[in-house]
Amino acid sequence: MTVLYGGGATIARGVGDFFSTVDMQYITSYAEAADAELTMSIMTPIVGYSFTNYGLRALLGAQYQDTKETIEATIAGKDAVVGLRSEKWAELIGVDKSFDWHWSGSLMYSYGEDRNNLSAVLGYRF
Numbered sequence: 001m002t003v004l005y006g007g008g009a010t011i012a013r014g015v016g017d018f019f020s021t022v023d024m025q026y027i028t029s030y031a032e033a034a035d036a037e038l039t040m041s042i043m044t045p046i047v048g049y050s051f052t053n054y055g056l057r058a059l060l061g062a063q064y065q066d067t068k069e070t071i072e073a074t075i076a077g078k079d080a081v082v083g084l085r086s087e088k089w090a091e092l093i094g095v096d097k098s099f100d101w102h103w104s105g106s107l108m109y110s111y112g113e114d115r116n117n118l119s120a121v122l123g124y125r126f
Contacts, residue, residue, distance in 0.1 A: 004029040017050040036073035041066040046092065055098035063090050063110055087113040101125065
């Protein structure tokens with residue numbers, strides 16, 4: 001059995017077409033099969049501008065990730081230690097587009113010294 005839980009909060013502010021957010025999360029998971037636990041703290045500050053006439057938002061930001069440095073596990077009765085290392089900060093750039101009342105999409109790219117991520121999301125609102 002694997003257990004994953006966490007919590008988070010988002011603080012947002014907007015003035016005219018400018019906006020900013022700070023998203024904070026704490027996540028922990030436990031995998032019984034490997035007897036391994038992982039904890040992670042994530043913070044993502046973002047600033048952006050809304051091009052209201054086009055339904056488009058452009059944003060810049062950064063993402064901070066702090067993970068436990070090692071995972072100690074027992075696999076098939078043997079102890080194992082896996083070290084995790086990552087540059088804690090990575091830059092973030094993205095766009096968000098509302099197509100109509102129901103459909104929206106976003107594209108975000110995060111890049112850092114040792115991690116790169118491209119995320120594409122298509123959403124539908126009921």
